[in-house]
Amino acid sequence: MLIERLTIIGVGLIGGSLASALKATNVCQEVVGCGRNVENLQTAIDMGVIDSYQTDPTLAVQGADMVVVAVPLGTMAKIFTTIHDYLLPTAIITDVGSAKFSVNEDAKQLGKHFSRFVPGHPIAGREQSGVAASIPDLFKQHVVILTPTEVTDAQATEKVTNMWAITGAEVINMSIAHHDSVLAATSHLPHVIAYNLVDTLAAMDAHTEIFQFAAGGFRDFTRIASSDPVMWHDICLANQTAILEVLDEFNADLTKLATAIRENDSQTIMNVFKRAKKARDNYLLQRKK
Amino acid sequence: MLIERLTIIGVGLIGGSLASALKATNVCQEVVGCGRNVENLQTAIDMGVIDSYQTDPTLAVQGADMVVVAVPLGTMAKIFTTIHDYLLPTAIITDVGSAKFSVNEDAKQLGKHFSRFVPGHPIAGREQSGVAASIPDLFKQHVVILTPTEVTDAQATEKVTNMWAITGAEVINMSIAHHDSVLAATSHLPHVIAYNLVDTLAAMDAHTEIFQFAAGGFRDFTRIASSDPVMWHDICLANQTAILEVLDEFNADLTKLATAIRENDSQTIMNVFKRAKKARDNYLLQRKK
Numbered sequence: 249m250l251i252e253r254l255t256i257i258g259v260g261l262i263g264g265s266l267a268s269a270l271k272a273t274n275v276c277q278e279v280v281g282c283g284r285n286v287e288n289l290q291t292a293i294d295m296g297v298i299d300s301y302q303t304d305p306t307l308a309v310q311g312a313d314m315v316v317v318a319v320p321l322g323t324m325a326k327i328f329t330t331i332h333d334y335l336l337p338t339a340i341i342t343d344v345g346s347a348k349f350s351v352n353e354d355a356k357q358l359g360k361h362f363s364r365f366v367p368g369h370p371i372a373g374r375e376q377s378g379v380a381a382s383i384p385d386l387f388k389q390h391v392v393i394l395t396p397t398e399v400t401d402a403q404a405t406e407k408v409t410n411m412w413a414i415t416g417a418e419v420i421n422m423s424i425a426h427h428d429s430v431l432a433a434t435s436h437l438p439h440v441i442a443y444n445l446v447d448t449l450a451a452m453d454a455h456t457e458i459f460q461f462a463a464g465g466f467r468d469f470t471r472i473a474s475s476d477p478v479m480w481h482d483i484c485l486a487n488q489t490a491i492l493e494v495l496d497e498f499n500a501d502l503t504k505l506a507t508a509i510r511e512n513d514s515q516t517i518m519n520v521f522k523r524a525k526k527a528r529d530n531y532l533l534q535r536k537k
Numbered sequence: 538m539l540i541e542r543l544t545i546i547g548v549g550l551i552g553g554s555l556a557s558a559l560k561a562t563n564v565c566q567e568v569v570g571c572g573r574n575v576e577n578l579q580t581a582i583d584m585g586v587i588d589s590y591q592t593d594p595t596l597a598v599q600g601a602d603m604v605v606v607a608v609p610l611g612t613m614a615k616i617f618t619t620i621h622d623y624l625l626p627t628a629i630i631t632d633v634g635s636a637k638f639s640v641n642e643d644a645k646q647l648g649k650h651f652s653r654f655v656p657g658h659p660i661a662g663r664e665q666s667g668v669a670a671s672i673p674d675l676f677k678q679h680v681v682i683l684t685p686t687e688v689t690d691a692q693a694t695e696k697v698t699n700m701w702a703i704t705g706a707e708v709i710n711m712s713i714a715h716h717d718s719v720l721a722a723t724s725h726l727p728h729v730i731a732y733n734l735v736d737t738l739a740a741m742d743a744h745t746e747i748f749q750f751a752a753g754g755f756r757d758f759t760r761i762a763s764s765d766p767v768m769w770h771d772i773c774l775a776n777q778t779a780i781l782e783v784l785d786e787f788n789a790d791l792t793k794l795a796t797a798i799r800e801n802d803s804q805t806i807m808n809v810f811k812r813a814k815k816a817r818d819n820y821l822l823q824r825k826k
Contacts, residue, residue, distance in 0.1 A: 371750055391750060426743070433738050433747050434755045440794065441730060442757075443813045448783075448790045449722050450816035454715070458722050459820040461660055461680060466723045468731075468757040470817040477810035484798045484806055494737075495795055499788075501737045505729065506784055509773045517773055521766035524732040527739035528759040531748040 250275040250410060255312035257282045257305055257327055259292045261374060262344045263318035264382030267297045269415035272384045282308035292379045306334040314411065317343040321350060321482035328357035335361050340404045342366045346431060347487035348395045348424045366408040367395045369427065370417060377476060388416030395424045432490035437498060439480050440491065442472035539564040539699060544601035546571045546594055546616055548581045550663060551633045552607035553671030556586045558704035561673045571597035581668045595623040603700065606632040610639060610771035617646035624650050629693045631655045635720060636776035637684045637713040655697040656684045658716065659706060666765060677705035684713045721779035726787060728769050729780065731761035 254270065256263040259281040270276040281289050281298035282305050289301035302308035309315050309331045317327050324345060335341070341364060345351040348367045355365040372390040374381055392412040396405045405421075412419045422430075446469055449458050458466075484491060501520075508516035543559065545552040548570040559565040570578050570587035571594050578590040591597035598604050598620045606616050613634060624630070630653060634640040637656045644654040661679040663670055681701040685694045694710075701708045711719075735758055738747050747755075773780060790809075797805035 393750075430743050430746050430750055433741060433743070434750050438734065438755045438758050440798075441734065441791070443810050444791050444794050445727065445730065445787060446813035446816055447809045448787045450812060452722060452783075452786070454719050454722070455816070457719050459816070461682075461719060461723050466727045468761055469727050470820065472757055473810075473813040474817045475814075477807060477814055480810055481803060481806045485801055485803070488798055488801075492795060492799060494741075495791075497741070498734060498737045499791070502730070502733050502784075502788070505733050506781060509729075509777055510781060512774055512777075514770060514774070517770045518766060520736045521732050521762075521769055523739060524735035524762040525764075525766055527735055527744070527748070528763045531759065 249277050250407070250414070251277065251314045253278045253280060253312045253314075255280045255282060255308050255315045256298065256318060257308060257315065257331075258318035258320075258323075259283050259289060259298060259301075259379050260318060261377050261379070261381050261386070262370060262372070263316060264292060264295075264297045264379035265372075265384065265386035266316060266318075266344075266370075266411075266415065267292075268295075268382055268384040269387060270411065271296070273414050275411075275414050280308050280312065288379055295379065295382070297379060297382060305330050309334050309339070311336065312339055314407070315339055315341045317341065317345075320479050321345050321347060321486040322478075323482075324351050325354035325357060328355055332358045332361055337361075338364075340364050340366065340407050342368045342408045344368060344370055345486070346435065346483050347490075348393075348427045350486035352395070352397065352424055363399055363401045364404040366400055366405050367397075367424065368408060368412070369393045369395075369431070370412070372417075375471070375474075385416070387412065390417050392417040392419045393427055394419060394421050395427050396421065397424065428487050428490040429493070432487055433494045436483055436487055436491045437494050439472055439475060440484065440495065441498070442469045443480070445469050446473040538566050539696070539703070540566065540603045542567045542569060542601045542603075544569045544571060544597050544604045545587065545607060546597060546604065546620075547607035547609075547612075548572050548578060548587060548590075548668050549607060550666045550668070550670050550675070551659060551661070552605060553581060553584075553586045553668035554661075554673065554675035555605060555607075555633075555659075555700075555704065556581075557584075557671055557673040558676060559700065560585070562703050564700075564703055569597050569601065577668055584668065584671070586668060586671060594619050598623050598628070600625065601628055603696070604628055604630045606630065606634075609768050610634050610636060610775040611767075612771075613640050614643035614646060617644055621647045621650055626650075627653075629653050629655065629696050631657045631697045633657060633659055634775070635724065635772050636779075637716045639775035641684070641686065641713055652688050652690045653693045655689055655694050656686075656713065657697060657701070658682045658684075658720070659701070661706075664760070664763075674705070676701065679706050681706040681708045682716055683708060683710050684716050685710065686713065717776050717779040718782070721776055722783045725772055725776055725780045726783050728761055728764060729773065729784065730787070731758045732769070734758050735762040 281301040292298045370392040570590040581587045659681040
């Protein structure tokens with residue numbers, strides 16, 4: 249048995265899907281769910297995702313050899329502070345947050361347990377959220393990034409790696425700084441831009457028509473902007489530096505492109521559009537290999 | 538018979554789908570296709586989209602009572618200049634371009650035929666392009682915007698309206714300026730931003746990983762950026778003023794949002810994200826009604 253008692257703090261899409269995947273493969277004897285919403289926890293029980301629940305994190309982590317913290321980034325520090333006195337001395341703790349520097353700082357609240365904390369981030373999701381949307385296959389053929397540091401216990405990292413591997417995910421390690429800058433580029437900045445564009449257009453006089461005639465391009469933006477505002481607020485503050493850095497590069501490029509449009513500079517416009525299309529086409533080609 | 542001889546100049550996705558839709562409903566006796574690529578025109582014949590073709594626009598328009606110009610915006614002026622001496626004195630001319638001020642200016646090359654030119658823009662498309670992707674249902678339940686001016690012959694507008702109505706589209710009229718500003722917001726600016734973001738990220742050191750880990754958000758952007766660079770280059774120059782105007786508003790808002798992220802201004806961040814999500818949710822709600 250890989251895990252005797254798994255505690256999931258935050259039984260939503262990610263936490264619920266992880267629990268389902270582990271239960272489906274019989275590597276986990278017992279799953280305890282923890283959250284504030286009893287109705288949601290009952291749904292998780294009805295779905296067979298968890299075996300029991302606690303609304304108090306200090307009770308939920310008792311006797312757990314693996315604790316997965318799957319709460320919004322803004323709530324991480326509070327959870328770590330709350331649970332650190334109630335953990336087994338061998339308990340392994342990991343998380344699923346989208347920014348790793350901030351969570352790792354928050355996890356220092358774990359005190360003597362900090363060396364058994366393994367920062368983690370599964371790159372997977374669905375448009376729906378909540379435990380009702382959870383599925384055991386969510387992580388299959390998806391990447392899970394772990395960012396252990398020089399103080400992280402190697403056996404703890406190994407056990408978290410094995411746990412994710414069982415879900416069908418490809419587990420890779422990288423540094424916290426690298427993770428945060430790659431994710432700022434691939435995920436956080438696109439969300440900031442999409443939210444901003446939708447908000448700009450919603451404020452325009454013609455906004456009713458703008459939404460009515462939303463063609464291909466804009467519809468994709470509105471879909472991105474329909475994500476959970478609290479989650480993305482937390483990400484913006486947790487990964488502030490990396491997001492602002494890549495935003496600066498985006499802005500510098502956008503200024504150049506706007507100048508090219510203003511000055512009828514066909515060459516520059518075509519270069520940008522062709523390079524972007526080529527980058528996308530190359531990416532699709534590599535995926536097919 | 539609504540149309541005796543329809544000439545489609547530019548037999549791609551839009552031109553081909555229009556021809557198919559009209560042939561399917563027997564309101565059009567004969568369809569002549571015109572383009573530079575003979576292989577593409579032969580495909581259109583094999584598909585039953587057109588009855589015959591000409592590579593010379595002056596021959597293609599002969600005897601046509603309806604001429605639809607479906608070429609990239611940058612090629613419109615040349616087509617109008619080429620055909621104006623060969624049109625029937627009663628021929629009605631329309632187009633499908635994504636920017637209407639520039640096409641209407643270009644159409645002044647039609648000389649004595651200009652009053653029978655009806656600027657048009659079907660808001661429909663697919664990810665694939667070319668006549669092979671054309672389908673008779675492309676315009677069903679989609680909007681076609683016509684932007685006739687004070688010099689446009691009312692009967693010409695009526696005939697073009699009837700033609701699009703037969704394809705199942707909802708035909709609406711608006712002014713050229715209003716069309717160009719609404720489309721700059723809903724379609725042109727989102728494409729400019731998506732191309733720019735993909736190009737910024739493709740230039741970063743970590744670009745391989747950036748594309749590898751492209752999560753939800755960024756994947757949507759890359760899809761937008763896979764559109765035809767020539768078409769979007771033409772749109773940027775044809776609708777320059779309106780695009781730069783809405784880009785200015787987007788930039789002003791983005792500067793405010795970046796400041797809020799830098800200064801941990803949770804309230805402002807939450808306001809933007811919540812307003813954007815609400816705008817999207819309201820839009821979906823209205824569509825369902």
